[in-house]
Each structure stands twice: as structure tokens, then as C-alpha cells.
Amino acid sequence: MKRFQSYAELVTEASKLCNVWRDIQGKPVTILELVDSAGKNPDLTYPQSYVLSEEGAIGAADRYEYTAAWILVPMEDCEEKEILTEKITAYFRHAAQQ
Secondary structure (H helix, E strand, C coil): CEEECCHHHHHHHHCCCCCEEEECCCCEEEHHHHHHHHHHCCCCCCCCEEEECCCCCEEEECCCHHHCEEEEEECCCCHHHHHHHHHHHHHHHHHHHC
């Protein structure tokens, strides 16, 4: 598990592991939405930190990892994930052409 005080660093590292998550209500959240929300999520100060699991789950914790409150978990393989991944890929292709 990795720890981050910076939300931007968290998102950068998380994007290497996953591109679609589910929030605690089960709503899909894409990497594009995480990037867009960067201004709304403040950097944290010790002992608080954002945590990133090896599987790509995102949470927040105080000093100890076992206190982590998981905010986003990687989306399971399903048709919805495939559709969202295709939209993300199309977005980046379009951005690269501009």
C-alpha cells in the first residue's frame, strides 16, 4: 500500500493501476473524473494521507493503514467497464490528435 499527501500524486499513481472504479454507492468513477475533481480534493497533512492499494483501491487513512476508509474500489470486469474504458481511450485519442 502506498501513501500520499498529494491528491495529484495519488491520481497519477492510481491511473497506472486502474482507469475505472466504483464509489461507495456503487457509481462508476473514471480516471477522467478523478482528474477533474483534483481541485475539490485538498492535499492532506500528516498523519492523514490518501492510500492506494496494490489493486488500485483508493482510500484515506490516519497514521495506520488498517484505519483506511476505502472511497473507490476497482470496477469488476463487466460490460459497463468495457464501455467506459472505450470512452476513455477515445478521449485520449482525440486529445492526441489536437
